[in-house]
Amino acid sequence: MSFETREEVLENLLRQPKPSCPQCGQEMSIWEVPPINFSDGLGWGAPFLYVCFNDDCPAFSQGWDEIKENYAHTASTRCLIYPGTTQVEYMPVFGRDGGKGQILDRELVERQKAEEEAIKSGFRELAECYTEKNHERMLSMTLDAARPMRVRVKAAQMLKDFGQVESIEPLKNLKAGNSILAKAIEEAVAAIHERTFTRECPFCAEVIKIRANVCKHCGKEVAGV
Ligand SMILES: [Zn+2]
Numbered sequence: 001m002s003f004e005t006r007e008e009v010l011e012n013l014l015r016q017p018k019p020s021c022p023q024c025g026q027e028m029s030i031w032e033v034p035p036i037n038f039s040d041g042l043g044w045g046a047p048f049l050y051v052c053f054n055d056d057c058p059a060f061s062q063g064w065d066e067i068k069e070n071y072a073h074t075a076s077t078r079c080l081i082y083p084g085t086t087q088v089e090y091m092p093v094f095g096r097d098g099g100k101g102q103i104l105d106r107e108l109v110e111r112q113k114a115e116e117e118a119i120k121s122g123f124r125e126l127a128e129c130y131t132e133k134n135h136e137r138m139l140s141m142t143l144d145a146a147r148p149m150r151v152r153v154k155a156a157q158m159l160k161d162f163g164q165v166e167s168i169e170p171l172k173n174l175k176a177g178n179s180i181l182a183k184a185i186e187e188a189v190a191a192i193h194e195r196t197f198t199r200e201c202p203f204c205a206e207v208i209k210i211r212a213n214v215c216k217h218c219g220k221e222v223a224g225v
């Protein structure tokens with residue numbers, strides 16, 4: 001008996017044609033079994049199942065009335081098949097979108113793979129930046145919204161050690177849209193100020209020397225402020 005990892009099982013399923021629903025004939029979806037099951041805690045015995053998510057499937061469209069009659073619940077059922085078998089079963093769902101979150105398709109899996117690849121290559125680039133002390137590239141990677149968030153956060157963290165005064169302005173102007181990235185940027189700006197003996201003018205927010213008496217940008221008195 002051979003043991004496959006979840007990924008191997010999924011890869012295999014994605015390569016195979018999906019079965020048609022025995023109830024409605026529509027192609028079934030690969031469904032990732034949620035980690036916690038309804039309430040029995042028994043598990044499904046398989047990491048992925050084929051499920052028919054066609055809303056016009058009789059198992060679903062007529063299931064509402066049947067369950068209401070028999071169990072007085074508002075619920076219906078979706079038709080499912082265990083991969084590698086012809087065993088047909090029905091799982092309860094409590095709404096139109098019940099369980100849909102775990103549908104896996106080729107496109108989604110490809111997107112996840114591309115994201116993982118982008119993270120790997122991003123970290124490789126960051127290792128180069130580190131060796132070269134290339135703060136400009138660290139900055140552009142932090143600002144690049146097309147990069148995975150993990151890469152951008154790591155780039156921002158590296159700017160704590162390598163960022164220069166001119167890095168501060170673009171960092172502050174960035175709309176991070178993510179609290180982890182926002183925090184990393186805030187820490188980087190604070191670290192750059194400390195390392196370069198600078199601070200933000202309390203009146204115009206431009207970068208000034210920590211010991212400046214007068215702001216060279218707005219001309220206001222800043223000594224002791
Ligand atoms: Zn069906």
Ligand SMILES: [Zn+2]
Nearest residue numbers: 201204215218
């Ligand atoms: Zn000022």
